[in-house]
Amino acid sequence: MASVWNRSSQVLRKAPVTAMLLAWTAGAMAQAVPITPGTRPALPATAPTTKPALPATKPVKPEDVLPTTADLHLLFEQEKYTDLLRHFPRLLSLRGKAAEPYNKWELYMLKFETHMRMKASAPALATLRDASEITDDATKLAWCKSVDLLIKRSKTFLYQPSPMKKEKPPAIDIIDAESRKVALKALLADELAVVKPKVEKAMDGRSIVSIAEAVQALQGFDVLELAAGGGNEESKAMIAELRTRGIALMAKTVIQMQANQTQIDKNATELIRYVVSIPNFNGGFSQQVRYRKRGLEQRDINDLKQMIKTTEQIIPNAKGLAKATGGQVREVEDLITAAEDLLRKTERTLNADYSDTQ
Numbered sequence: 086m087a088s089v090w091n092r093s094s095q096v097l098r099k100a101p102v103t104a105m106l107l108a109w110t111a112g113a114m115a116q117a118v119p120i121t122p123g124t125r126p127a128l129p130a131t132a133p134t135t136k137p138a139l140p141a142t143k144p145v146k147p148e149d150v151l152p153t154t155a156d157l158h159l160l161f162e163q164e165k166y167t168d169l170l171r172h173f174p175r176l177l178s179l180r181g182k183a184a185e186p187y188n189k190w191e192l193y194m195l196k197f198e199t200h201m202r203m204k205a206s207a208p209a210l211a212t213l214r215d216a217s218e219i220t221d222d223a224t225k226l227a228w229c230k231s232v233d234l235l236i237k238r239s240k241t242f243l244y245q246p247s248p249m250k251k252e253k254p255p256a257i258d259i260i261d262a263e264s265r266k267v268a269l270k271a272l273l274a275d276e277l278a279v280v281k282p283k284v285e286k287a288m289d290g291r292s293i294v295s296i297a298e299a300v301q302a303l304q305g306f307d308v309l310e311l312a313a314g315g316g317n318e319e320s321k322a323m324i325a326e327l328r329t330r331g332i333a334l335m336a337k338t339v340i341q342m343q344a345n346q347t348q349i350d351k352n353a354t355e356l357i358r359y360v361v362s363i364p365n366f367n368g369g370f371s372q373q374v375r376y377r378k379r380g381l382e383q384r385d386i387n388d389l390k391q392m393i394k395t396t397e398q399i400i401p402n403a404k405g406l407a408k409a410t411g412g413q414v415r416e417v418e419d420l421i422t423a424a425e426d427l428l429r430k431t432e433r434t435l436n437a438d439y440s441d442t443q
Contacts, residue, residue: 231312246271273313296331380439389435
């Protein structure tokens with residue numbers, strides 16, 4: 086036993102570091118707290134985490150908030166016209182989703198009515214022109230054009246209808262929307278009174294010029310009828326009648342000129358017998374019968390030149406009459422073809438050489 090201890094002591098003396106480590110480990114194990122099931126060693130404490138502060142948002146200014154359509158109408162009803170007009174430049178420039186809550190035509194109409202209430206005719210007319218550029222609706226376009234005319238025909242926003250016999254009717258206010266409708270009907274009646282005599286003259290006469298004048302006078306009349314709420318049947322009927330009358334008159338003129346040209350050409354190419362004296366070789370003369378074309382007399386030349394001039398007018402007038410009265414060019418194709426054929430024949434007759442003899 087003593088020998089064993091001595092050997093152990095010798096080992097420890099030779100390895101003092103190892104002995105110290107063993108001693109420290111044994112002491113630590115003796116003092117350790119046993120870990121029971123279900124418990125974990127406490128984690129070292131850490132500093133609490135904090136979220137970074139959000140940047141401060143700018144307060145929304147009242148002027149940055151877009152008004153609703155109801156807000157705009159309320160301003161109009163409250164007669165706050167200056168405040169109302171301030172919104173239109175921004176609202177009318179909106180695009181995409183931002184513009185979806187608004188009806189652009191309604192905005193323009195509200196802007197127009199605001200200018201009318203403020204008795205500002207120039208901005209009101211400009212608004213009508215702007216509104217007409219965003220629509221292709223026939224009724225809306227007719228309304229814009231007709232109200233434009235009504236404003237220009239009025240003085241101090243009052244339309245004065247033409248006197249009926251000796252009585253002068255009262256002037257009609259055009260600022261109020263309902264009163265404006267009455268003024269439009271009065272304007273329609275006044276315009277119709279001017280146009281009808283021209284139409285009647287064109288119907289009774291035989292002049293293409295008078296028909297062209299009547300058609301010109303009726304241009305835009307259907308628009309005024311539509312805006313006044315009475316439809317445009319009366320002007321349509323007059324225009325259709327003028328078209329029928331005009332085409333018939335031009336066709337009749339062409340037929341008459343065709344007959345005249347044919348007769349002139351026949352007379353000009355007719356062979357006329359005449360006698361010439363031919364000197365003989367042995368003296369004296371002998372008579373020979375020859376033939377030549379009659380040719381054109383001055384009256385024939387004048388008639389042919391007039392036919393050419395008239396025919397050159399008929400061709401574009403026929404096309405113009407069809408288009409101006411709402412018809413189609415194909416409705417006058419036969420007339421145009423006949424006129425073009427007549428023009429060629431007339432020029433040939435006028436420029437032919439009639440000096441050939443036989």
